[in-house]
Structures are given as structure tokens and as C-alpha cells.
Amino acid sequence: MVLDAEAAADTREKMEETLRRVAHTGRESLAELRRLLGVLREAPPGHNPLAPPLKLEQLDDxxxxxxxxxPRVRLERQGAIRQVDASIEQAAYRVVQEALTNVAKHAGPVDVRVILAYEPARLTIRVTNPVRGAAATIGNGAGVGLIGMRERVELLGGSVKATGEGGTFNLCATLPLRSAS
Incomplete structure (x- = not known):
């Protein structure tokens, strides 16, 4: 990235083209770093950190x-579905995976609605399910699921909001939507 930027400055190359190349290289580097850090973390049994990145098309599986x-899950895809940047796609998959894990753990056998809304500049993930009793309180557990989810999404320039109101738990994650390069 540094060499790209220095070469552009020295040759007075078009700034827009250079910035796009630097951004692409930066995204690839972050994705690779996340995969390498995954190798260093203690992985659950059967997990292969060197496996290809997960894709949103694998959510049905x-x-x-x-x-x-x-949980009984209904998955809906809205908007113009398209291939997106691998880091965004993997983060979105992990958001849904963690949300469903939380539903199974805290709400049990309930109806869950998962919506993937593809918009021009972002991907919005909504997971909604009914809750019972203390499960309606957000952040009352000892786990780090929501914290990890928020950190993963924010690293990519997105946001996560979780609310529990009126007997319903709502998770909304928004990720910037870049086309796969």
C-alpha cells in the first residue's frame, strides 16, 4: 500500500485510481490478518481456520x-442480491450464525425471522425473535457474543444495534456494501 501511494505521488498518477487500489489492498490485508488471528485463537473442535471463507449462500445450510x-428460522433475502467483498460476506455470515446461537441458547424453540436486505450502499441484517423472562435483558450473560459481533462489524465500518422490547429481541447489523473485486 505504501509503495502504491509513493509511486502515485512520484508519477502524479490519478488519485482516484490509486486510492481505489490502496483501499482494495487494505481490505485484502485486513481479511488475511483476521484469518491469521483466527489460527492463533483456540478453535472449537472440528473448526478449520484455514478453510475458505464462509459465504452468505451457505446460510441455508x-x-x-x-x-x-x-429455533425455527425463516430466511428472507431482499433487494438485488449480488456477490460482495469477502470480508463483508464473512462478517455477515458470522452475525447470523452468532444471532442464531444466541436464540438457541436464550430463547429456545421459537420462530426467528432473518432478513438480509441488499441496498445500494449497504447490507442490513435483521434477526427478530420472541423472548421469555430474563432473556429479554440484553447483555445479562457472561458471554461475549454481542461484543464480538459488534467489534467484527465495526472493524469493517458497520454498526450493530440490539434491543429487547415488548417481548421481542431485535438485532440489526449494517455493513457497507462493496462489490467483490
Missing amino acids: LIAALPPGG
């Missing part, structure tokens, strides 16, 4: 693999 008696 994730939902089908939920155990019987667990």
Missing part, C-alpha cells in the same frame, strides 16, 4: 443444520 427442537 447453517439453518438446515440447526438441531430439531431448536
Whole structure:
């Protein structure tokens, strides 16, 4: 990235073209760094940190693999579905995965609605489910699921909002939508 920027400054290359190349290289570097850090963390049994990145098209498989008696998930895709940057796609997959894990753990066998809304400049993920009793209180557990989700999404320039109101838990994550390069 540094060499690209210095070469552009020395040759007075078009700034827009250079900035796009630097941004692309930066995104690839961040994705690679996240994969390498995943190798250093303690992985759950059967997890292969060197496996190809997860894709949103694999969400149907994730939902089908939920155990019987667990959450009943309805997945909806809205907008012009398209291939997106690998780091965005993997983060979005992980948001849904973590949200469904939380539903299974805290709400049990309830109906869950997952919406992936593809908009021109962003991907919005909404996960909604009914809750019971103390599960309606956000952040009352000892886990770091929501914190990790928020950190992952914010690293990519997105945001996460979780609310529990009126017996319903709502998770909304927004990620900037860049086309895959």
C-alpha cells in the first residue's frame, strides 16, 4: 500500500485510481490478518481456520443444520442480491450464525425471522425473535457474543444495534456494501 501511494505521488498518477487500489489492498490485508488471528485463537473442535471463507449462500445450510427442537428460522433475502467483498460476506455470515446461537441458547424453540436486505450502499441484517423472562435483558450473560459481533462489524465500518422490547429481541447489523473485486 505504501509503495502504491509513493509511486502515485512520484508519477502524479490519478488519485482516484490509486486510492481505489490502496483501499482494495487494505481490505485484502485486513481479511488475511483476521484469518491469521483466527489460527492463533483456540478453535472449537472440528473448526478449520484455514478453510475458505464462509459465504452468505451457505446460510441455508447453517439453518438446515440447526438441531430439531431448536429455533425455527425463516430466511428472507431482499433487494438485488449480488456477490460482495469477502470480508463483508464473512462478517455477515458470522452475525447470523452468532444471532442464531444466541436464540438457541436464550430463547429456545421459537420462530426467528432473518432478513438480509441488499441496498445500494449497504447490507442490513435483521434477526427478530420472541423472548421469555430474563432473556429479554440484553447483555445479562457472561458471554461475549454481542461484543464480538459488534467489534467484527465495526472493524469493517458497520454498526450493530440490539434491543429487547415488548417481548421481542431485535438485532440489526449494517455493513457497507462493496462489490467483490
